[in-house]
Amino acid sequence: MNSAASLAREEIRQLKPCIHGGEVWNIIGKSVLDREDILDFSSNINPLGPSPKAIKAIRDNLGLIPSYPDPDSTALRDAIASSIKGISRENVICGNGSIELIYLFADVFMSKGDMALIPAPTFGEYEKAVRRTGARPKLVKLSTAFKVEPSLFTREMKSAKAVFLCNPNNPTGILTPQATIAEIIEEALSENVLVFLDEDFIEFVDEEKRFSFAAEIKRYPNLFVLRSFTKFFGLTGLRVGYGVADEEVIRVLSAAKAPWNVNCLAQVAAAAALQDMEHIRKSSRLTKRERKFLASELSRISVLKVYPADANFLFIDVRQSGLTAAQLKEKMLRYGVLIRDCTSFAGIDEYYIRVAVKTRRENEKMLQALKKALSK
Ligand SMILES: Cc1ncc(COP(=O)(O)O)c(C=O)c1O
Incomplete structure (x- = not known):
């Protein structure tokens, strides 16, 4: 051999x-x-x-361990949907950490011959997830002040299949204004391009400045918004994240995902964490x-x-x-x-x-x- x-x-x-x-x-x-x-x-x-309520939920649910978890994280998706205005469970997919959804998204939508626009610098896994499918990442440099220049993205849009954005960005911590993100999503929509918007750090942004696109998915059928329970909610080792998008996007991603991807304790802990105001x-x-x-x-x-x-x-x-x-x-x-x-x-x-x-x-x-x- x-x-x-x-x-x-x-x-x-x-x-x-x-x-x-x-x-x-x-x-x-x-x-x-x-x-x-x-x-x-x-x-x-x-x-x-993590929230003490999440830890309590884990303790109270240890009896679930000998059974398979809900393969579709239904109760958790309901809890997430009720925390975001205007969406329902059909707009939510849960992952084994948000990282699973980065890979799933690339696997489902990208293949050899495709190109994805990715800012530089940003979280390195988008590039790896795209390369793994045989598609080509094209890095778009941020400005000298590490700001997103929308024109650099929109001018490459015609030949792209997807655009990856991270807001606030890792490693810079800089928040891109909502008008800039909207400009890129709208240009992408008119060119049939998908936008993968990673908001894993959005909960840390001060409320007066915070603007998530999770509640905007009805306006933008080309948008996938990524969120995590790893960072703000501190459920890091449990591995749980989620994505919010148009029902059709969620349907194709769900058809491709592995079953039982979010373990039983992660599901109950994440739902409890969302409720601990x-x-x-x-x-x-x-x-x-x-x-x-x-x-x-x-x-x-x-x-x-x-x-x-x-x-x-x-x-x-x-x-x-x-x-x-x-x-x-x-x-x-x-x-x-x-x-x-x-x-x-x-x-x-x-x-x-x-x-x-x-x-x-x-x-x-x-x-x-x-x-x-x-x-x-
Ligand atoms: C910007 C960003 N997105 C996604 C992830 C993946 O996080 P997790 O899989 O723990 O949700 C990370 C982890 O560092 C990150 O920094």
């Missing part, structure tokens, strides 16, 4: 893994640090963790206050350029420090703080880092570590 790897489809053989933050498991394997010794500022999760408000308040604190403290460090942020993380240019992001990450790890070196993101050089917004005590520890790392 030839090597098994040579039997894989060509586009699979050429895939490269996508690098992510939160690699604490990797680090504890290689260093003297224990899990509890590392403050993880590289992944952007609500520092308050107290935890939701507390998490929003904490993010708003700590993002402001962290941005202001970081801006006082003269060698750092801090970008304005709307999500729960800050994007920082460190070139004036004389260190690359990788060197700074390495130095900070000696003080037990893990930050995200953004070098792996397409479209930026090796001088950008990303840090999460956490509790005041954790943010102060990170600031101390950063100051020490920069001074030596």
